[in-house]
Amino acid sequence: MWCCALNNLPTRNNLRKRGLQGHTSCSKCGAEEIIKHILFQCETIVEVWDMCPWLAPLGSPSGSVSTFKESLQHSFARVNLPPVGSSASLFPWICWGLWINRNLHTFENKQTPPPEILSCATALLREWEAAQPSSSDRSRTLSPQLPT
Numbered sequence: 001m002w003c004c005a006l007n008n009l010p011t012r013n014n015l016r017k018r019g020l021q022g023h024t025s026c027s028k029c030g031a032e033e034i035i036k037h038i039l040f041q042c043e044t045i046v047e048v049w050d051m052c053p054w055l056a057p058l059g060s061p062s063g064s065v066s067t068f069k070e071s072l073q074h075s076f077a078r079v080n081l082p083p084v085g086s087s088a089s090l091f092p093w094i095c096w097g098l099w100i101n102r103n104l105h106t107f108e109n110k111q112t113p114p115p116e117i118l119s120c121a122t123a124l125l126r127e128w129e130a131a132q133p134s135s136s137d138r139s140r141t142l143s144p145q146l147p148t
């Protein structure tokens with residue numbers, strides 16, 4: 001999220017700005033490969049966002065939002081619907097899934113269907129949530145130990 005917000009993700013456009021030779025086109029559709037394109041605008045990406053199982057009073061991220069930071073801020077207001085099984089934000093996990101999808105397509109020429117990208121993002125969210133310490137674990141860990 002931090003790399004995206006600061007425009008530090010190694011997109012082809014950013015690599016060119018840093019002096020690397022090569023084209024700046026998206027390997028899927030030929031548009032300029034910038035963060036907004038990879039995460040919100042490219043062909044199948046729009047489908048992934050449209051399929052998200054959440055209450056989306058602000059519309060899909062691929063629509064009216066103009067920057068990654070805006071999309072991130074809007075994501076805090078999103079409410080997951082029951083198939084997700086978590087109240088934590090799905091947004092970062094979808095972004096991660098889309099970046100992995102971009103890399104698989106760019107370097108291995110693999111196509112991942114939008115439902116599979118979304119399913120993987122949901123699984124990663126659940127896995128991350130299960131790995132978080134419970135509130136009782138956190139309070140036990142943070143309690144100071146008295147000398148004996």
Ligand SMILES: [Zn+2]
Nearest residue numbers: 026028029042
């Ligand atoms: Zn594209």
